[in-house]
Amino acid sequence: MNVFLKGKTVMITGASNGLGAEMARQVAAQGANTILTARRTDKLADLATQIQADYGVVSAYHKMDMTNFEEIEEVMQKIGDTKIDILVNCAGFGIFEEAVTTDFATVERMFDTNVLGLMRLTQLALPDMLARKSGHIINIASQAGKIATPKSSAYSATKFAVLGYSNALRMETKPSGIHVTTVNPGPIATSFFDIADKSGDYLDNVGFLVLKPEKVAAKIVAIMGKPKREINLPFLMNIISRMYQVIPRVIEFFGKGAFEKK
Template sequence: MKKDTILITGATKGLGRALSYQLARKNRTLILIGRSEDLLLELARDLKAQGVTVFTYTVDLTEIEKLESLVQTILTDVGSVDAIINNAGFGLFEFATETLRATTTNMFQLNVLAMMELNCLLIPGLIKQTNKTHIINIGSLAGKIATPKATSYAATKHAVIGYSNALRLELKATNVAVTTVNLGPMKTSFFKTADESGYYEQAVEKIMLTPEKVATKIDQLLYTNKRELNLPLWMSIGSKLHAIFPRTLEFIMQGAFNKK
């Protein structure tokens, strides 16, 4: 089994936490980034008890100007990185006219700009590796099928997908693979922020993905050339139909689109 080092942002909750456990093999080094020092240290203690080598970094990724120093510290501490999983992000279900400029700015800073900056800072090291390396950007099926009350969030995830597609082409001749993971509703604390009423989460509870299932799928595609992972399958099919028949699908699915 290959010895490697994997960086995960947004590591303390939801998918990030599930990935931390799923990828915690004894010959791997995990670099975990999050905003909560207490949660990071708790997670690291548990993983270290299983024999995993873990480095933790408490940082607010929206402070873009601090990321260069962060990466320099990581490379000094760890040496090199083999895979980056850009998982940190948040959303808010509000109409466009009701969304504060500060909210949209923060969403773009975390969901898009921090991801782009981290990748930019780490790509030179990834290319220098003799082995296969990987960038995995967590997008969303909202970036393929936009719905009401998700204007800013959908815009950030459109940006993640567009950026990833261009980056993949730029790095095609290198050893760096680029994969976008686009997910439908997942049972995490995401909805506690996105929809404080709890209505949407209750409405889609039966079709929600679990972080553990998604983490397993991501583990399986590591260091492959898979372009995208879209889950669940039926929503992935819907996104492809939407690309061909947008007006028709929006008419058929308007009830589901308005569940927020």
């Protein structure tokens, strides 16, 4: 139980399903009000209604496409004076395809969604947090931002960017009492892979490394309001990514088979 959350407001992007929706349920269960955004409002409306009925908290929702920077600005204007205590940048997508054949328009959309939209929303949320000298920004990155693997060049590049941005932001905002946390999960059993994995085999191929969204959400919710630098999951992938920083050639050589399971 995270007592910090009671009465706080948590804004979550990409909240219509998967990890985002699960976090929304869990923070609401602990007494937090929610602001939910995604491209599809039908699922958001159902989730907001469910949250208000089950937990008796306020749950607002807004259509927001992270590639549409004007829409991001409009949503923040609608939110107005509502104090955002915690911003969770969860929206994102990936495609498993070789660099040479990946459609460049898809690469641009991936960067707009995973990186530039995240940065713009964060930039708009920060002034109020800085003025209050409190707040928590949680950016959902990936183990792909720690170790790049074949068929994930563009996706890995976006997550490396998220990590770099978050690390700099953490140092900039620390004097103002704002926490910045990056979450670096391995594969999570969500609809993410409906788009990312055309073969449909990836989750089966990586087997025991697959994470459940409920457990990932619980770990994120538990650190809300706390100065946690990173959450890295699962344990084995975290160990490998740490080793990669020291002996990259060795890891690439022995990990070749695992890296090519896409």
